[in-house]
Amino acid sequence: MSYRGLILDFGGVLTTRMKLNGDAFEKSEGLAPGTYFAALGRHPEGIRVYADLEVGRATQDDWNRVIGGILGIDPTDLMRRALANLRPEPVIVDAARRARDAGIRTALLSNSFGLEPFNPYEELGILGDFDAVILSELERVRKPSPAIYQRALDDLELTGPECVFVDDHAPNLPPAEALGITTIHHTDPDATATQLNALFSQ
Structure with missing residues (x-):
């Protein structure tokens, strides 16, 4: 695939x-x-x-x-x-950047923390690494509703079987899988990066 x-x-x-x-x-x-x-x-x-x-x-x-x-x-x-101690995870951010540089379309999909008065997505400075940003607050639907995964696919203009989804919360994975998306349950940055490298080198 x-x-x-x-x-x-x-x-x-x-x-x-x-x-x-x-x-x-x-x-x-x-x-x-x-x-x-x-x-x-x-x-x-x-x-x-x-x-x-x-x-x-x-x-x-x-x-x-x-x-x-x-x-x-x-x-x-x-x-x-x-959220003051939250930082970008360099191993995963680097993996996303490498994928995008290789022509893979990338999306950030998040159940929102809110955007005002504090916008954590802008604060961490990684929004520019993504072709699409899907935030539940703006979509009015949150994971694990199947609708928010479909919106991510629509924004990327791709089908489920063409995509990989990574989340650290296991209950968020089955609805993505039902759309044909390959999923990774994130527990360790290095392990996830290794899995992503293997999938995108196929």
Whole structure:
């Protein structure tokens, strides 16, 4: 199979691991270990506001206010502080650039962190490496809905079997596979880069 497209998740794939970023945020804010992730993934209001943010039903300021309230910290520009330790993952960014230089069409596909007042995609300076950028906030649909993968394919003007998709969250992979997209569950940057090199050298 000759692949023509590469679709990459943002947080935890094109960036350093979200867990490391969250751990650093907890330390900087004086929070007990695990508190931040509990607010996002176990607190009902935290789960709701994050889901709403991802599809544009809530603003980043809403998220800042709700998560700040759950954590008992200043909500001012909280998303910026929460993502302050996130960095581009050089091995994956380099792999994406090499693919694009070789004629592969590339897309960034992300469940959104919000764009205002803090835009993490611009902050990390990697948007120029992609032919298409698909953000759930703008699309009003988020992974793992099949619709957002189809929009990525449409933006790339490619079919599923022509593309590879990389995500660190395993439940996001089956809907892409249902469209014929080859998937990689990202757990280690070097391992993912090796897999990408093998696929695109076929």
